[in-house]
Amino acid sequence: xxLILKTWVLxxxxxxxxACNAQxxxxxxxxxxxxxxCGMCKNTIESAGNSKTIAKVNWNADTKMATITYDSKxxxxxxxxxxxxxxxxxxxxxxxxxxxxxxxxxxxxxxxAAIKEKALPLKTEKNETDTAKNNKVK
Numbered sequence: 406x407x408l409i410l411k412t413w414v415l416x417x418x419x420x421x422x423x424a425c426n427a428q429x430x431x432x433x434x435x436x437x438x439x440x441x442x443c444g445m446c447k448n449t450i451e452s453a454g455n456s457k458t459i460a461k462v463n464w465n466a467d468t469k470m471a472t473i474t475y476d477s478k479x480x481x482x483x484x485x486x487x488x489x490x491x492x493x494x495x496x497x498x499x500x501x502x503x504x505x506x507x508x509x510x511x512x513x514x515x516x517x518a519a520i521k522e523k524a525l526p527l528k529t530e531k532n533e534t535d536t537a538k539n540n541k542v543k
Contacts, residue, residue, distance in 0.1 A: 428458070429458055429459065429460070429461060429474055429475065429476050430458070430476050430478070431476045431477045431478045431479075432474050432475070432476065432477070433474070433475055433476075433477040433482075434472060434473065434474045435472075435473050435482045436470055436471070436472050436473075437470070437471055437473060437482070437486065437496055437497065437498070438469050438470055438471075438496060438497050439464055439469060439470075439471045439486075439489060439494055439495070439496045440469055440494060440495045440496070440515050440517075440520060441464070441466065441469065441494050441513060441515065442466065442512055442513055442514075442515055443466060443512050443513060444466065445510060445512065445513055446464075446466065446494065446513045447464050447466050449492050449493070449494070449513070450462060450464045450471065450489055450492070450494050451463065451464055452492075453488045453489045453491070453492035453494075454471070454473065454485045454486075454488055454489045456480070456485075458476065459475060459476050459479050459480055460473065460474070460475040460476070460480055460485050461473070461474045461475070462485065462489070471489075473485050473486075483498065483499075486498050486499050487499055487527060490502075490527050491505065491527060492505070493505040493506045493508065493509045493513070494506075495517060495520045497520075499526075499527050500517075500520065500526040500527065501526075501527065502526065502527055503526075
């Protein structure tokens with residue numbers, strides 16, 4: 406019985422320390438608009454943008470705003486937004502490829518007319534460069 410109690414106390418004491426190791430180092434935070442509609446969009450946007458200890462995305466379906474926290478030594482805001490665009494969701498900086506956007510469920514599709522004026526499309530062909538310089542709105 407004492408062994409179980411000691412084990413339980415040890416686990417309880419060490420658990421917070423293991424959670425601390427998963428935090429993002431050199432954090433930079435940005436708030437950006439990412440277009441979507443529903444809870445399914447939220448899951449896809451956050452999954453596409455999240456990367457262990459490198460980037461964390463929290464998207465609000467009501468406001469269409471995402472808080473992006475990333476390790477500034479390992480990535481940047483544009484790289485996170487590109488990953489989200491390649492999953493089918495537009496931001497004010499990048500347009501998702503039409504073929505990927507068209508494969509989103511109907512509930513996740515939105516009016517892209519106004520967005521197309523602000524953002525440039527991402528290139529997905531292997532022979533085309535996918536750089537922020539070529540794809541980001543200036």
